[in-house]
Amino acid sequence: MQSRLPSCEVGNVRLDVAGAFRRLLGVYPCAMAVFVSRTWPHCGPALLAALAVLVTAALPEPAAAAPPWSGRDFPAKYDLRKLGRVSKVGKQNRHSTCWIFAATGSLESCLLPRTRLDVSENHMANLQGSRLRFEGRAPSTISTAYLARWEGPVLARDDPYPRPGASREGLRAVRHVQMVLFLPARRRPFGNAAIKWAVMKYGAVDAIVAYEHRDLNKATGAYYSRSKDLDHHVCIVGWDDRYPAGRFLRRPPGPGAFLIKNSWGTSFGKGGYFWISYHDRSLGTTLTVFNGVESAANHDAIYQHDALGWSKSIGYQSTAAWFAARYTSGGDGSVTAASFYTAKPGATYEVRVAPSLDGIAAAPAAGSGTLAVGGYHTVDLAEPVPVTAGADFVVAVRLTTPGSKTPIPVEHPTKLLSPRPAVGRSFISQDGVDWKDLRSKAGFASSDVCLKAFVDSAGGRDTKAPRVRLEPASARRGAGVRVRFTLTDPAFSGGSAVVKLWLRDARGRVLRRLRIPAVAVNERDTWRFAAPKRRGDYRILARAWDVAGHRSVTTRTTLGVR
Ligand SMILES: [Ca+2]
Ligand SMILES: [Ca+2]
Numbered sequence: 001m002q003s004r005l006p007s008c009e010v011g012n013v014r015l016d017v018a019g020a021f022r023r024l025l026g027v028y029p030c031a032m033a034v035f036v037s038r039t040w041p042h043c044g045p046a047l048l049a050a051l052a053v054l055v056t057a058a059l060p061e062p063a064a065a066a067p068p069w070s071g072r073d074f075p076a077k078y079d080l081r082k083l084g085r086v087s088k089v090g091k092q093n094r095h096s097t098c099w100i101f102a103a104t105g106s107l108e109s110c111l112l113p114r115t116r117l118d119v120s121e122n123h124m125a126n127l128q129g130s131r132l133r134f135e136g137r138a139p140s141t142i143s144t145a146y147l148a149r150w151e152g153p154v155l156a157r158d159d160p161y162p163r164p165g166a167s168r169e170g171l172r173a174v175r176h177v178q179m180v181l182f183l184p185a186r187r188r189p190f191g192n193a194a195i196k197w198a199v200m201k202y203g204a205v206d207a208i209v210a211y212e213h214r215d216l217n218k219a220t221g222a223y224y225s226r227s228k229d230l231d232h233h234v235c236i237v238g239w240d241d242r243y244p245a246g247r248f249l250r251r252p253p254g255p256g257a258f259l260i261k262n263s264w265g266t267s268f269g270k271g272g273y274f275w276i277s278y279h280d281r282s283l284g285t286t287l288t289v290f291n292g293v294e295s296a297a298n299h300d301a302i303y304q305h306d307a308l309g310w311s312k313s314i315g316y317q318s319t320a321a322w323f324a325a326r327y328t329s330g331g332d333g334s335v336t337a338a339s340f341y342t343a344k345p346g347a348t349y350e351v352r353v354a355p356s357l358d359g360i361a362a363a364p365a366a367g368s369g370t371l372a373v374g375g376y377h378t379v380d381l382a383e384p385v386p387v388t389a390g391a392d393f394v395v396a397v398r399l400t401t402p403g404s405k406t407p408i409p410v411e412h413p414t415k416l417l418s419p420r421p422a423v424g425r426s427f428i429s430q431d432g433v434d435w436k437d438l439r440s441k442a443g444f445a446s447s448d449v450c451l452k453a454f455v456d457s458a459g460g461r462d463t464k465a466p467r468v469r470l471e472p473a474s475a476r477r478g479a480g481v482r483v484r485f486t487l488t489d490p491a492f493s494g495g496s497a498v499v500k501l502w503l504r505d506a507r508g509r510v511l512r513r514l515r516i517p518a519v520a521v522n523e524r525d526t527w528r529f530a531a532p533k534r535r536g537d538y539r540i541l542a543r544a545w546d547v548a549g550h551r552s553v554t555t556r557t558t559l560g561v562r
Contacts, residue, residue: 065345065346065370065372067184067194067345067346067372067373068197068372068373069193069194069196069197069198070193072193072197074193074196074197074200076240076241076242077238077239077240077241077242078196078199078200078238078239078240079237079238079259080109080199080203080204080237080238081237081238081259081273083113084112084113085109085112085113085203085204085237086105086109086112086203086204086235086237086261087104087105087108087109087112087116087117087118088118089261089262089263089265089266089271089272089273090104090105090121090161090263090265091263091264091265092162092263092264093162095125095134095135095162095164096135096136096137097121097125097134097135097161097162097263098232098233098234098263099137099138099139099140099142099143099206099233100121100124100125100128100143101121101233101263102140102206102207102233102234102235102263102288103124103140103143103144103147103206103233103288103290104119104120104121104124104153105204105206105235105261105263106203106204106205106206106235106288106289106290106291107119107147107153107177107290107293108204109202109203109204109235109237110202110203110204110289110290110291110293111203111293112203117153117155117174117175118155118156118157119152119153119154119155119156120152120153120154120155120156120158120159120160120161120167121156121161121162122156122159122160122161122162122163122166122167123151123152123153123154123158123159123167123171124143124146124152124153125161125162125164126163126164126165126166126167127146127151127152127167127517128142128143128145128146129142129145129146129151129307129308129417129517130142130308130416130417131415131416131417131418132416133164133165134162134164134165135164137231138416139286139416140180140182140206140208140233140286140288141309141310141311142308142309142416142417143206143288143290144177144180144288144290144309144310144376145306145307145308145309145310147177147180147290148177148178148180148309148339148376148452149302149304149306149307149309149452149496149517149518150173150176150177150302150496150518150547151173151498151517151518152173153173153174153175153177154171154172154173154174155174158171159171169498169500169545169551170498170545170549170551171549172296172547172548172549173296173547174296175293175294175295175296176293176294176295176296176298176299177290177292177293177294178292178293178294178298178337178339178377178378179291179292179375179376179377179378180288180289180290180291180292180375180376181198181202181288181289181291181373181374181375182286182287182288182343182373182374182375182376183195183198183205183287183288183289183373183374184287184345184374185284185285185286185287186283186284186285186287189253189254189256189278189279190256190278192239192258192278194287195207195236195239195258195284195287196239198287198289198291199236199237199238199239201291202289202291203237203289203291204235204236204237204261205235205236205287205288205289206233206234206235206287206288206289206290207233207234207235207236207283207284207286207287207288208230208232208233208282208285208286209230209232209233209234209260209276209280209282209283210225210227210228210229210230210231210232210282211223211225211227211231211232212225212227212229215227215249215250216249216269216274217247217248217249218269220247220248220275221269221270221273221274221275222243222247222248222249222257222274222275222277223248223260223274223275223276223277223280224248224249224250224252224276224277224279224280225280225282226281227282228281228282229282230282230285234260234261234262234263235260235261236258236259236260236287237259237260237261237273238258238259239256239257239258239259240256240257240259240275241255241256242255242256243255243256243257243275243277245277247275248277252277252278252279252280253279254278254279255278256277256278256279257275257276257277257278258275258276258278258283259273259275260273260274260275260276261273262274288375289375292376292377292378299336299337299454299455299456300331300333300455300456300457300460300461300462300492300494301330301331301333301454301455301456301457301462301492301493301494301495301496301547302452302453302454302455302494302495302496302547303325303327303452303453303454303455303495303496303520303521304325304452304453304495304496304518304520305325305411305422305423305425305426305448305449305451305520306410306411306448306449306450306451306452307411307419307516307517307518307519308411308417308419308517309341309376309411309450310341310376310409310410310411310450311410311411311412311413311414311417312409312410312411312412312414312447313343313404313406313407313408313409313410314406314408314410314428314441315404315405315406315407315408316405316430317405318405318430319400319401319402319403319404319405319407320398320399320400320407321398321399321407321408321428321429321430322360322396322397322398322399322428322429322430322431322432322435323340323396323397323399323408323409323426323427323428323429323449323451324357324360324394324395324396324397324426324427324428324429324435324449324451325394325395325425325426325427325448325449325451325452325453326357326392326393326394326425326426326427327392327393327394327395327425327453327495327520327522328390328391328392328393328520328521328522328523329387329388329389329390329391329392329393329455329522330389330489330491330492330493330494330495330521330522331389331455331457331460331491331492331493332386332387332388332389332457332460332491332492333386333387333455333456333457333458333460333492334384334385334386334387334455334456334457335353335366335381335384335385335387335393335395335453335454335455336380336381336384336454336455336456337378337379337380337381337453337454338351338367338378338379338381338395338397338451338452338453338454339376339377339378339379339451339452339454340376340377340397340399340409340449340450340451340452341374341375341376341377341409341450342371342374342375342377342399342401342407342409343374343401343404343406343407343409344374344401344402344403344404345371345372345373345374346370346371346372346401346402347370347371347374347399347400347401347402347407348368348369348370348371348399348400349367349368349369349370349371349379349397349398349399349400350365350367350368350397350398351365351366351367351368351379351381351395351396351397352364352365352366352395352396352397352398352432353366353381353385353387353393353394353395353396353453354385354393354394354396355391355392355393355394356392356394357394357396357427357435359394360394360396360432360435361432361433363396364383365383366381366382366383366384366385367379367380367381367382367383368382378452378454384456387455389491389492390522393453394427395451395453396427396432397451398432408428408449409449409450409451410438410444410447410448410449410450411447411448411449411450412444412446412447413446413447418446419446419447419448420446420516420525421445421446421526421528422438422439422444422445422446422447422448423523423524423525424437424439425448425520425523426438426439426447426448426449426451427449428441428449453495455495457492460491460492461492461548462489462492462493462494462546462547462548462550463492463548463550464489464490464493464550465489465546465550465551465552465553466487466488466489466493466497466521466544466545466546466550466552467487467488467489467544467552467553467555468485468486468487468488468499468501468542468543468544468552468555469485469486469487469488469555470483470484470485470540470542470555470556470557471483471484471485471557472557472558472559472560473540473557473558473559473560474559474560474561474562475531475559475560475561475562476531476561476562477531477532477533477534477535477561477562478530478531478532478533479530479531480528480529480530480531481527481528481529481530481531481559482526482527482528483501483526483527483528483540483557483559484524484525484526485499485501485524485525485526485527485542486522486523486524486525487499487519487520487521487522487523487525487544488521488522489521489522489546493521493546494521494546494547494548495520495521495547496518496519496520496521496546496547497518497519497521497544497545497546497547497552498515498516498517498518498519498544498545499515499516499519499542499543499544500513500514500515500516500542500543500544501513501514501516501527501540501541501542502514502540502541502542503529503538503539503540503541503559504538504539504540504541505532505534505536505538505539506536506537506538511532511538512529514527519544521546527540531559531561532561534561535561535562536561537558537559537560537561538558538559538560538561539556539557539558539559540556540557540558540559541554541555541556542554542555542556543555
């Protein structure tokens with residue numbers, strides 16, 4: 001049974017009035033009894049207390065706040081093109097980069113009609129950070145991670161597509177993406193409220209589909225397939241509830257279709273677009289909206305250990321759990337926001353900030369609320385917490401996800417992702433008091449919690465280049481080498497930088513290289529590899545680019561191989 005009490009939406013946060021009323025009644029049954037006895041003084045207080053408990057019990061217990069699209073009416077027909085809210089049709093050429101075009105297509109659409117931004121697909125394809133080289137099948141969590149870490153978006157004119165392996169290093173993101181919604185999977189041909197809500201409210205929705213050329217009616221641009229091979233990302237940009245079933249090659253059980261923007265140029269389908277039947281079951285297993293696109297001046301610094309994003313969820317057999325990340329501040333300022341992922345709609349959170357992990361249990365809530373839709377969320381702190389240059393700070397979140405007993409979002413190795421070994425700054429807890437280093441959990445040595453911190457400083461802007469400090473290393477031929485390095489950045493620092501390391505022999509040939517996206521400043525880490533088989537002195541070089549676009553000098557050290 002659905003609660004009839006109203007609820008209202010404020011941005012992405014939904015205020016649940018029914019829930020608040022229930023909590024009030026649940027917490028204060030005695031106050032309720034006093035209220036009733038004053039109103040009707042002839043009744044006995046004990047009877048009234050019992051009555052209050054009955055009233056409380058009679059109110060339905062919602063599993064989660066109703067999603068923002070429930071109970072809404074949508075027009076029978078909708079077309080973002082007619083509203084000037086679709087960017088131009090992209091062209092992948094021969095590369096498997098549909099998931100990148102769908103992500104940039106959604107992002108560009110969400111900015112329209114006010115802002116026209118032509119985002120570089122080349123930059124995302126080259127620097128997305130997974131094992132893929134430029135192209136291949138990937139989930140939208142990887143495009144989300146690239147944007148969430150402020151690696152992009154950059155402008156297409158600064159890095160035009162397609163140039164595999166060739167992107168200019170150190171291009172600064174022209175926007176900061178702070179929210180990406182993951183809509184619940186579509187389960188029925190007419191269960192389309194979430195998609196319609198997102199298209200109308202934000203813009204194009206990145207959706208995965210099973211595409212078979214033979215199922216496209218080229219004459220009408222109508223597509224209906226029974227294939228289950230999810231192999232193509234597209235953008236949903238509209239719908240028509242009465243789209244005739246007769247226009248498809250194989251007749252679906254009824255009318256209705258989504259309008260789709262593809263990324264195979266304008267000669268495909270109808271000017272680059274086609275229609276997918278509501279009855280096509282492959283459409284809508286994953287639905288992503290790149291809607292939270294903010295100015296690149298929104299926050300002064302970003303701190304993060306989860307460069308590659310969310311790939312696993314863990315917990316303590318409960319819908320609620322705590323997770324925390326420790327950082328060392330690169331400047332004086334205040335933690336004003338935090339970001340993390342929620343796997344389910346209606347998640348509730350509380351954020352705390354303290355100088356150390358031990359201080360979290362007693363720290364006041366700096367921010368709290370409910371997130372109506374699952375996805376990547378940045379939450380502003382109602383009570384910003386001051387931090388000082390060079391001092392540690394810990395951000396912790398208590399997250400409750402109705403319907404899931406694994407609320408903690410984690411950056412974890414997958415077939416596509418190989419995060420570098422964690423540096424021991426991620427923690428999990430059942431109660432916010434007893435904390436455990438995530439690395440001590442079996443199989444989690446390369447994992448971090450997905451919890452970024454955003455810092456702002458009055459007048460503080462990153463004007464100086466970072467630096468990679470290298471320590472000399474030595475090893476026996478073919479043995480394991482450990483090159484220790486520290487990323488530093490003078491105050492005020494943007495908090496995060498890309499680090500590049502490479503190994504050269506005496507003749508200057510590059511033997512190994514490593515690019516690490518989004519290293520937190522003041523982080524000490526180790527580059528591990530097998531030493532060359534030949535004795536001699538080798539050179540290790542390093543360089544870094546901070547999120548403000550400043551490039552470090554190249555630092556050097558020697559690797560002696562004996
Ligand atoms: Ca990590
Ligand atoms: Ca800097």
